[in-house]
Amino acid sequence: MTPHDPPPTVTADRPRTLEVNMGRRRFLTYLLGVPALAVATRITYDSLAADPAAAALPSPPSVEEFFDIGEALVVASAPTMPLVTLEIGEDGVARLDLPRIEMGQGITTSVAMLIAEELDVALERVVVTCADARPELLLNQLTAGSSTLRAFYHPVRALAAAARARMLAAAATQWGVPTSELSTSGGAVNAEDGRSTDFGALSLAAADPALEVGEVLPKPVSDHEIVGTPVRRVDGFDIVTGRKKFTMDLDVPGALPTMVRRAPTWNGEFRSVANRGDIEAMPGVVAVTTISSGVAVVAETFEQARAAVCAVDATFTPGPVPDEDDESIMEKLRATSLPFAAPPLGAITVESTYEWPAAAHAFLETECAVADVRPDGAEIWSGFQAPIVAQQKIAVELGLPQDSVTAHVVPCGGAFGRRVFFDTAMEAALISQQVGRPIKLMWHRTDDMRHGRCRPANVQRFRATIVAGQVATLEQRVTGVSTDFRHGLGEILSATATSLPEGAHQAVVNDAFGQAVFLTFISSPYNFGVYDKKLLELPLGIPTSSYRSVPNQPARGSEEMFVDEVAERLGVDPVEFRRSTLKSERARAVLDTVAEAGDWGRRMPSGHAQGIGVHIESRAYTAALVELDCRDPRNPQVTKAVMAVDVGRAINPLGLEAQMQGGLAEAISLTLRAGLHVVDGLPLEGSYSEYHFARQKDFPDDLEIIIMPPVGEQIGGAGEVGMAAPTGAIANAYARATGTRPRSFPINHPIDFEPIPPGLLPPPAFPEG
Incomplete structure (x- = not known):
């Protein structure tokens, strides 16, 4: 597998205005990819004013009402939208490599619906996958801020509408009839005289840069038959039947199970290990190495790695907050809270305080990554919300050229913001480089909750x-x-x-x-x-x-x-x-x-x-x-x-x-x-x-x-x-x-369990074998 390189481009005539709010400065670029038609698009961003409303004491508008973070991400995405392509191959299947990650929110289904709608193809004839890291996309590969569909709604519709227009033009040229006498349905172009040909057969001709294409307009919303209707997730059946492949399901040749013994405190760093030889001699252990966050054990099975990790005798730095607890952290926050302004004389004031502790992201799939690092390059597989910066920083740490590192974006079982960081992928890359073989690094649930990045108090x-x-x-x-x-x-x-x-x-x-x-x-x-x-x-x-x-x-x-x-x-x-x-x-x-x-x-x-x-x-x-x-x-x-x-x-x-x-x-x-x-x-x-x-x-x-x-x-x-x-x-x-207003959350928060000692990992409920 190699990183994506932007395909060669030829520029076609600009289409007329596509839709309200699309902006006037836009263009379509057609990417020639034989034997497939590939189309790319770019739109400019049109700012939207906030809703006006009347009130007795109106508040001045705040920044978010005019420009929120999602809109900032939409604007940042726009310049590189021409590099996002939709392909229709000779098999008639429409494929789009989406520069975002599917992490349970259903974006691949929604984007597939937009494509199927505009192309007049069945939803099952559309395949939307997660693109590998593509540095040329710059700011257009960050999945965050509820911005994916806001950023891709118009571009994807324009992509599919342009592809459909080229199919019509190709058929019109072959049959010698005007496009006004043609229509599309079911992934085919149909003529009034009964002739019909599917998109796959037209793909090569439609990719011809010399093809004359008429007006390109997405469908009026009133004509939508798929968009706006309830559709089950395209990957839903595979998820519930266990056929969907997440990171730990990938069959990377030679990749061995790996786990890490971590510090007994937040952000403690590894200093020494006293019994490395004993650990190396344990059943199934293949290699032992160290990274800043702990002692990594590579083994034949994850249970053998877990057992070895628990036997590690290591020392760590105390970390930045070794003596802190919930109350001491809250006390620091209370003590530094910014004051209120002085109220006007005679005014009535109402004051309240609400306190929230740290919270775990707690997604179903724990942090994990697969890494295969070689002297001349590396491949990393993980659930990246920000794959470009992951690829770039991993390359720096490995001492490799950026273009020799491939970061594969694997759909993940939840993220909630945690996977904008790539700590696990970095660890996996460093461990693979040190042991000289591919590895599958998985955080134990205990480590995921204790050492995973948390929602701050x-x-x-x-x-x-x-x-x-x-x-x-x-x-x-x-x-x-x-x-x-x-x-x-x-x-x-x-x-x-x-x-x-x-x-x-x-x-x-x-x-x-x-x-x-x-x-x-x-x-x-x-x-x-x-x-x-x-x-x-x-x-x-x-x-x-x-x-x-x-x-x-x-x-x-x-x-x-x-x-x-x-x-x-x-x-x-x-x-x-x-x-x-x-x-x-x-x-x-x-x-x-x-x-x-x-x-x-x-x-x-x-x-x-x-x-x-x-x-x-x-x-x-x-x-x-x-x-x-x-x-x-x-x-x-x-x-x-x-x-x-x-x-x-x-x-x-x-x-x-x-x-x-x-x-x-x-x-x-x-x-x-x-x-x-x-x-x-x-x-x-x-x-x-x-x-x-x-x-x-x-x-x-x-x-x-x-x-x-x-x-x-x-x-x-x-x-x-x-x-x-x-x-x-x-x-x-x-x-x-x-009759009692809660001030501290969660409302009921007892310690009703016996904690696992720091550094240890509990055995599985159902042991291997």
């Missing part, structure tokens, strides 16, 4: 100033452990900028990057007069990374709790208070929808209550109504949930519904019972039995997801918007049911 403080019965100011102060953004924008230049200076303390530039993310992610949807938000991050050296919805789930979820408190102080119903202060009519619409569908305000049995929440993110709007059974306050159960979501236009409603269900599961988990207990600089949790993420029994039987009618041509992001509204709704229901 944070404190959310709010104060509302009330004047004449209205909110005149809303102040938000967020203090958190620094989120590591040293992956940059997915390539080495911005990654290098955010990683200087090196060391346990993250860079000043990294924290500036964090401020930019905060400003372009967090925005109150309410007209609360003067809105003043500030972020302060503490660089403690704890391994962190972005978590799904990045700062929004705790920041906006907490604000939704605070809105209920302000409404209570004003003596106003929480739904009516939100209705009267929301800036956007679309936000009001999702709120009204869940309030009506969930029968807001109905009488509830003792110990039961309803809660409500609203959220806007990535140009998408959600609201959630939750009913909670709190008869046992130590074991509250979500019994009913109604969620409404407006993403402008849903490509795959079934996939969108799944995203909302996933957001609800995260909200139930993080609000009620899932968090990390840090003791002596390391989380105690080491398995799903200890980290109390929601199980099926915790999910409501009564669940309704309402997808709002299409609004224009704008596509909103769906991957992260479903978390904050149910977070607020669950906590608000808890407060109404128990």
